[in-house]
Amino acid sequence: MEALTLLLHGFAVLLTWKTLALMLVGLLLGIFVGVLPGLGGPNGVAILLPLTFTMDPTSAIVMLSCIYWGALFGGAITSILFNIPGEAWSVATTFDGYPMAQHGKAAEALTAAFTSSFIGALVAVLLITFLAPSIAGFALRFGPPEFFSVYLLTFCSFVGLGRDEKHNTIISMALGLLLAAVGMDTVSGQLRMTFGFEPLLRGVNFLVAVIGLFGISEILLTMEERLALRGHSAAISLRVVLKVWKELPRYWVTLLRSSAIGCWLGITPGGAIAASFMGYNLAKRFSKDPASFGKGRIEGVFAPETAAHASGTAALLPMLALGIPGSGTAAILLGGLMVWGLNPGPLLFVEHKDFVWGLIASMYLGNLVGLVIVLSTVPIFAAILRIPFAAIAPMIVVSCAIGAYAIQNAMFDIWLMLLFGVVGYAFKKIGIPLAPFTLALVLGNRSEDAFRLSMIGAGGDLRVFWSNGLVGTITTLAFILLFWPLIGKVFESAGRLWRPAKT
Amino acid sequence: MPISETEIVVDDPTAPADNSPAAATTRTVKAVVYLLLLAFAMLLGFDNWRNGMGWAKDGPQSGYVPFYLCAILAGASLYGLGAAFLRRQEGGDTFVTRDQLRRVMQVFFPTFLFVALTQWLGIYVASVLLVAGFMWMIGRIALWKSLLTSFLFALSMFLTFEIAFDVIMPKGPIEAALGF
Structure with a gap:
């Protein structure tokens, strides 16, 4: 049980007053960010990243990951009380959460949402605790070809398994990889795609792009809608909490199923959004009384919340073990790690034990403390929505600008952020997904380096990607996933030939 | 069962009207975005071609990977452009x-x-x-x-x-x- 010893060590790293205070601040900021329209988890983490530049990496990552947990909790508040999903992954929570609030059971719905979030996260953290070290240990044997094939697998699975139109996913990804290559070439030292323009020498900063794409563009999109809202206010009493918790064991199948879906979709680049819908739909399908879903059934809150939180947490597993983020927010945390000079990937578990286990321990503690905080402070956070958007919007803009400037102390970055805001607005409205862009931008340099190092090592022979069983399997799997929609169709028509007369 | 009344109300005095006429259709915006992406891909592709997009003795030159990425980006943009015009029935809806x-x-x-x-x-x-x-x-x-x-x-x-x-x-x- 080496993992347990290391985890206890992680708790020891964590249990200082300073770290605990930062954790609390992070959680409160996160819930705030999750409740506000126009600010989401990825964006909130990116804007608040500059605050952590002067901290040591462990405190910084604890605070940032707590912002992330807080945002995951916060999304549920507006979904249930106002029928407005604060985050895309809490859309499914509105289906039954809002009807419950309409029937005067807002407190029950909120308790159910927060508790199931906690359970989902706990399952995923347990998975990380026991799986991540062995995956990292396995990946220590990886050379450049293996790493490139894993990157290829990530990119291909986005194209093959994503729900967006394929050419749009490809555009988004190619653009991200291209922008990652702007500036100094790390292998030859040559300048690329700068056109003699000085601020571009440093390249396009990943965090600046994220702040623009998610922050500024989200404000533009929010302004398009009618911002008037009416909702319920609710306070949660201890009696209600205990009542909901007493009912909890009855829904263990739903909770377990949603946790499993969430963990799986979190590790593969499917994301919390898909997980929450899938959790909800499966709970409905397996229910004895599917017609009662959507009318305020507590199970309809348990299922999507567990899945979304499990998936958001599990997305950190590949980030820690392989250096490949499973979600947009994980990609931003990865960008943060690089700012502090830590190289995410298998070596992290060997070289920075304190950091990794401190982070994993903070996942346990952060979720537990987060649960207590949201249960006790819901009325305060619901009241935040009374502030008119005309006051919040410019403040978010200023926060975005501060965040973008602080990363490299460059005025050019604020302009770049504005440009990315417009690009993000247009892309979102015509259906070009932003997640592949984010992922490509953060992984661009590493994947190109891995490709070129393997090419140099093999004398330019592409067969190096099939040179042994491991790398060959991963590369082949990548291509299968890339052409998965086509392969699926072939199977379908083959199946139809097999038994033609039916239907 | 008690119906809890609505307790938090926020108004939006300058909200957009629901029946406001379209300023642009999705198809037009798509065409513009794909054309811009195409131009961007060609511009960057040219720079990478200038930097050297072939193989040197010690592996790919610095323009090799980005050049092919530009090609992929240009190809996907062309496809998107074609799709925006060919699928007439879709995309005629309001962009904004x-x-x-x-x-x-x-x-x-x-x-x-x-x-x-x-x-x-x-x-x-x-x-x-x-x-x-x-x-x-x-x-x-x-x-x-x-x-x-x-x-x-x-x-x-x-x-x-x-x-x-x-x-x-x-x-x-x-x-x-x-x-x-």
């Missing part, structure tokens, strides 16, 4: 209505001005102007409330970043006069 466009511009122009002003006045003074102006003119909130909120906001930002966390922001003549 006039009212919506007006509201989006109401945010975009102040933001643009804010960024430009940051260069001359520093970020804190510019943010006072942005927050107060936005609340007063677009949110129709009383002037004194707007000014007070914006001043308190900028002050708290200043205390957080400049004093507590040592993050240096662009500053202008007013901060200089106060000795920062």
Whole structure:
């Protein structure tokens, strides 16, 4: 049980007053960010990243990951009380959460949402605790070809398994990889795609792009809608909490199923959004009384919340073990790690034990403390929505600008952020997904380096990607996933030939 | 079962009307975006071709990977452009209505001005102007409330970043006069 010893060590790293205070601040900021329209988890983490530049990496990552947990909790508040999903992954929570609030059971719905979030996260953290070290240990044997094939697998699975139109996913990804290559070439030292323009020498900063794409563009999109809202206010009493918790064991199948879906979709680049819908739909399908879903059934809150939180947490597993983020927010945390000079990937578990286990321990503690905080402070956070958007919007803009400037102390970055805001607005409205862009931008340099190092090592022979069983399997799997929609169709028509007369 | 009454109500005085006419169709915007992406891919592709996109003795040259990425980007944009025009029945829907466009511009122009002003006045003074102006003119909130909120906001930002966390922001003549 080496993992347990290391985890206890992680708790020891964590249990200082300073770290605990930062954790609390992070959680409160996160819930705030999750409740506000126009600010989401990825964006909130990116804007608040500059605050952590002067901290040591462990405190910084604890605070940032707590912002992330807080945002995951916060999304549920507006979904249930106002029928407005604060985050895309809490859309499914509105289906039954809002009807419950309409029937005067807002407190029950909120308790159910927060508790199931906690359970989902706990399952995923347990998975990380026991799986991540062995995956990292396995990946220590990886050379450049293996790493490139894993990157290829990530990119291909986005194209093959994503729900967006394929050419749009490809555009988004190619653009991200291209922008990652702007500036100094790390292998030859040559300048690329700068056109003699000085601020571009440093390249396009990943965090600046994220702040623009998610922050500024989200404000533009929010302004398009009618911002008037009416909702319920609710306070949660201890009696209600205990009542909901007493009912909890009855829904263990739903909770377990949603946790499993969430963990799986979190590790593969499917994301919390898909997980929450899938959790909800499966709970409905397996229910004895599917017609009662959507009318305020507590199970309809348990299922999507567990899945979304499990998936958001599990997305950190590949980030820690392989250096490949499973979600947009994980990609931003990865960008943060690089700012502090830590190289995410298998070596992290060997070289920075304190950091990794401190982070994993903070996942346990952060979720537990987060649960207590949201249960006790819901009325305060619901009241935040009374502030008119005309006051919040410019403040978010200023926060975005501060965040973008602080990363490299460059005025050019604020302009770049504005440009990315417009690009993000247009892309979102015509259906070009932003997640592949984010992922490509953060992984661009590493994947190109891995490709070129393997090419140099093999004398330019592409067969190096099939040179042994491991790398060959991963590369082949990548291509299968890339052409998965086509392969699926072939199977379908083959199946139809097999038994033609039916239907 | 008691029906709890609605307790939190927020109004939106300048909301876009539902029946506002379209300012642009999705197809037009798609065509413009794909054309821009195509041009961008060709521009970057040219630079990478100039840098050398072939193989040197020691592996791929520095333009090799980005050049092929440009090719992929150009190909996918062309496909998107074709699809936008061929699928006639789709894409004719509204991209943005006039009212919506007006509201989006109401945010975009102040933001643009804010960024430009940051260069001359520093970020804190510019943010006072942005927050107060936005609340007063677009949110129709009383002037004194707007000014007070914006001043308190900028002050708290200043205390957080400049004093507590040592993050240096662009500053202008007013901060200089106060000795920062």
